Amino acid sequence: MKPITLREVAAAANVHVTTASAVLNGSRGSTRFGQATREAVLQAARKLGYVRNEPASRLRTGASAAVGFIGGDLRNPFFAELVAAFEAELSRRNFQLTISHVAVEDRASFGKAVQLMRGQALHSVIYWDELGRKLPARLTNRLEMLPIGFTDRPRDGVWLDLAHAIRQSVRYFIDRGFRRLGFFAPSLRGESPSVQARWNLFVSECREHGLPEPVQAVFEGESWEIEAAASRARVLLKTSNPVQAYLSFNDIAALGLLLARRSRTKPEVLCFDGTSLVRSWPERPPYLDLPLCRLAELAVAAHMGDESGRALGRRGKWLRPEILSSAESMKGSRKMRDGGPSFS
Amino acid sequence: MKPITLREVAAAANVHVTTASAVLNGSRGSTRFGQATREAVLQAARKLGYVRNEPASRLRTGASAAVGFIGGDLRNPFFAELVAAFEAELSRRNFQLTISHVAVEDRASFGKAVQLMRGQALHSVIYWDELGRKLPARLTNRLEMLPIGFTDRPRDGVWLDLAHAIRQSVRYFIDRGFRRLGFFAPSLRGESPSVQARWNLFVSECREHGLPEPVQAVFEGESWEIEAAASRARVLLKTSNPVQAYLSFNDIAALGLLLARRSRTKPEVLCFDGTSLVRSWPERPPYLDLPLCRLAELAVAAHMGDESGRALGRRGKWLRPEILSSAESMKGSRKMRDGGPSFS
DNA sequence: CTGAAAGCGCTTACAG
């Protein structure tokens, strides 16, 4: 069944399509026509249930009211939360969100996803990319694409400041008197290629503070498989090991660690990804407060044509995750500070 | 920047747009033109990186390669998994997925979401609706909309068979010798209005098997707030109560219950929503294996124009969740049986 | 075997 067209509305209101278009969608539509005409058009539109055909409008004007997101597997609560943040932000602006779960590392699938989105003539495409390798021109050519993710070095995009986050984490541990630190993460394969970067930063940060070399504990498993994390953690905690506190990479890993923690040794756990799953976790573990809503807000702004936003995306932008302890998280006071020097 | 157009490709290949169109996208394109012509067009397209402008194609043909999904909050792992299943199914068909997290119960927002999707001229819209109230004609008018969800009674759509699931659950408990059953769920407000239906079915099923009246334990909280579930569960398990086994409604509720279960009394827990979070849970709790992939497959098929699929959506279709215990889940043998009598 | 034309629904100059 075909939707109502502008032509039908115009016919019903006894005016020309042009008139109907101007009244219903035109920027100066409200003032351009006589009261009677406008009323007639609006009433006809309401009665018939007219909705503008976006693709047609898009075709004519070149604009679009849909944004694409290419990111990770939604079974990973982190990405679920990220996508939810984008969806909320976009719907506030009456924009649509089109998603694909393909990871940027899977070049073939990623390329295909981009082509599909390109075909939709989307306004722009936001994609998760921790590595920040340069995409082939063939892909980005004539398509506005904005990378987001964690990063530890200046580049275009909207970013969570990885180095800051690691620094905060180490400071958190030091403040509490922990010196023997551990790093708990899924294996370097898979969705989160930047684990290596996190580890490196963690090590150098520890070194800088004169802490002993941290321990790396890696497990096999998808980033959403809590049992994989828990079973590795169980082994880890059974063997005598001197680690006093773990920095966990990803929320599921952290929760696996917490679940396994029923032994004599009870290392502290800091959740690197503070998703709602972590924040509503009974034990109220401390977590890194990732400003995902702010990230979504900025990333979308960077795409929305407001010059400041565009510049923001081009200059690169760092958001600084802060650590919230259980008490703070209870108050629901999510700090979402951004700032610090943006890249030049 | 404007994308490459068919016209540009045609120019590069020294043929007419028509020719380029037929070669690149035409159904009989492959045979209609001479080898040389086709080669020229294909090469030019490849070289320029041509991608068909879907909205324009859509406008011309009336077809669309995008499907909308309106469902629940992605922070709820159930919906994250459901959306992931849809995304995977659609991407197999080179379709795009556009999502909105609005719940059908929020009539105003739902209506707005539908209008937005209608404006995108989507192929169709799939929405989660456990209540199955009839939508106003104004909303569904000239737009293919397919409801999905749990249901206990015949109606159009693609459904998870709620009555069957409850029956299975009670049988599961009886087989293991549990007679004093409990029902653990978030409060009736919010995303999951069908909790009441589940409870009613549960009660009547218990009655039918001569079991004592089951106990209802409801907690306040969003469907993804595990602490809300756990803290209620802690209280529940501290007070002496005779419940031997709980049927939990939603995975987070189940996990909250499991987390709280460190007291003397250790009631059995059956997870009603077998998401990947539950399936990868260290304790390997038994769960209802919801055939979400199959649901997505059927729902999409019901929209894809293949007559059988369409009929399927119109006739209504039940999928029957089965219970998998930890052992089975370990083998990864997810039974995804559908069948049983479909509605007439 | 290939090309010229019409038109999907819309909007933006421009003409009355």
Added chain:
DNA sequence: CTGAAAGCGCTTACAG
């Protein structure tokens, strides 16, 4: 203050 025309990129009859 309102209307007639052109055209966004594409495809589908139809004509050569």
